Amino acid sequence: MEDSARPTPADSGELPNGARMAEDAVVAPDAAEAPEEGEESGIANDSETNAALGAEGEPSRPLTMRELLGELKDSGEPSSGRSTLSEGNGIGSAGAERASQDSLQFSSHHDVAMDLINSVTGVDEEGRSRQRILSFAAKRYVSAIERNPEDPDAYYNWALVLQESADNVDPDSSSSKDSLLEEACKKYAEATRLCPTLYDAYYNWAIAIADRAKMRGRTKEAEELWKQAIMNYDKAVQLNWNSPQALNNWGLGLQELSAIVPARDKQTIIKTAISKFRSAIQLQFDFHRAIYNLGTVLYGLAEDTMRSAGPDVSPNDLYSQSAIYVAAAHALKPNYSVYRSALRLVRSMLPLPYLKAGYLTAPPADNTIAPHKHWERSEFVLNHEGLQQVDASESPSSKPLGHMGRSKKYIKVAVEDIVSVSACSDLTLPPGAGLCIETIHGPLFLVADTWESLDGWLDAIRLVYTIFARGKSDVLAGIITG
Known part of the structure; x- marks a missing residue:
């Protein structure tokens, strides 16, 4: 079969839809495709928390994104998303702006990241409103870091804001997106230095690195970035073994890496990717993204085996195995067009009328x-x-x-x-x-x-x-x- 007809793996790197405190719940973007209409995406378990306020009414810890949205709503943020303030003053009503400015003194350590965030403009009204919220959140987290430079949660949430801002960048501005992701990685590194058991940070840090790797194609720099992302997924799984999303992303990272490394290393990496997808499915049997991705990696292995005439496994057996997973993913998500298209390619490889x-x-x-x-x-x-x-x-x-x-x-x-x-x-x-x-x-x-x-x-x-x-x-x- 032609390489161009190969089923493509479901995309990874889906970002969280909102920042929150690490202890609230695990940030678990499904990370395999853009969400379908009516389907939840991004955060797996984003629980709402109440802000603990000090004597002066200033938060004693970084606010989560949900709390910030609630505060903006309470302070009179216009429903249209338009700011009542002049450009560059942040978001929300004047009251919300004053609250975010109390006692803020930004050090040069954060100037680059703040400048990057403030330079991002949404392409539509919804995007601009979202970016104003991110700018407001960024100021809160920088303020928290200024008050307590040893707060890992503030660095973690700060990194999430940078990562969300990168997702809001004009698609044609890859350099701006890469700069934001690079800054996010620095904040994740600081968060994990302060709290080495912060699973969320390793997980989202890996996604940020993977997004940077995708921008570099099949280059040596991309190879090094994929290896870094894989190491962080490994660390995330060590800290939280019960995460099918992290295992799925780990498999995707290995699959991407296998396309760059020398041929002698490819088989070992592919077999490891298969084990990660299979582990993800064993944790969540209806995880259709991992099921489909396992089908694509087996299909690719069948193609390679066909070309190299390897003696270990029959390519026909691999094609048949691939078809089983693609068919199962389609059965679980019959309306998803990617699975439907892939099924048309592999259905004849099943032992019909059986699976x-x-x-x-x-x-x-x-x-x-x-x-x-x-x-x-x-x-x-x-x-x-x-x-x-x-x-x-x-x-x-x-x-x-x-x-x-x-x-x-x-x-x-x-x-x-x-x-x-x-x-x-x-x-x-x-x-x-x-x-x-x-x-x-x-x-x-x-x-x-x-x-x-x-x-x-x-x-x-x-x-x-x-x-x-x-x-x-x-x-x-x-x-x-x-």
């Missing part, structure tokens, strides 16, 4: 605890209805799932009966990679040929169940039977 077909070693259907000598390696197929053992004398492509093996009892697991799916190591099982499917009728044990093969079965069965649980089985059925 997955392959071999597993299984016990007799009527005696699941039979001795090893009675277990047999046979073909299994998986579709929207469940998992089915195939009679070797019958063609799985010519018979629907429910009509196979009528003359003999074969293993069949309906998707609605599944409770959990997991890998297992048990001495009572035949040699190989153990698979346990817990059902409402009890456990079923099967054995895959290799642990790598087992990963594919685990993902596929879990995805089919997740699609069923989300009420999208009909979409999956249309993909593989339509």
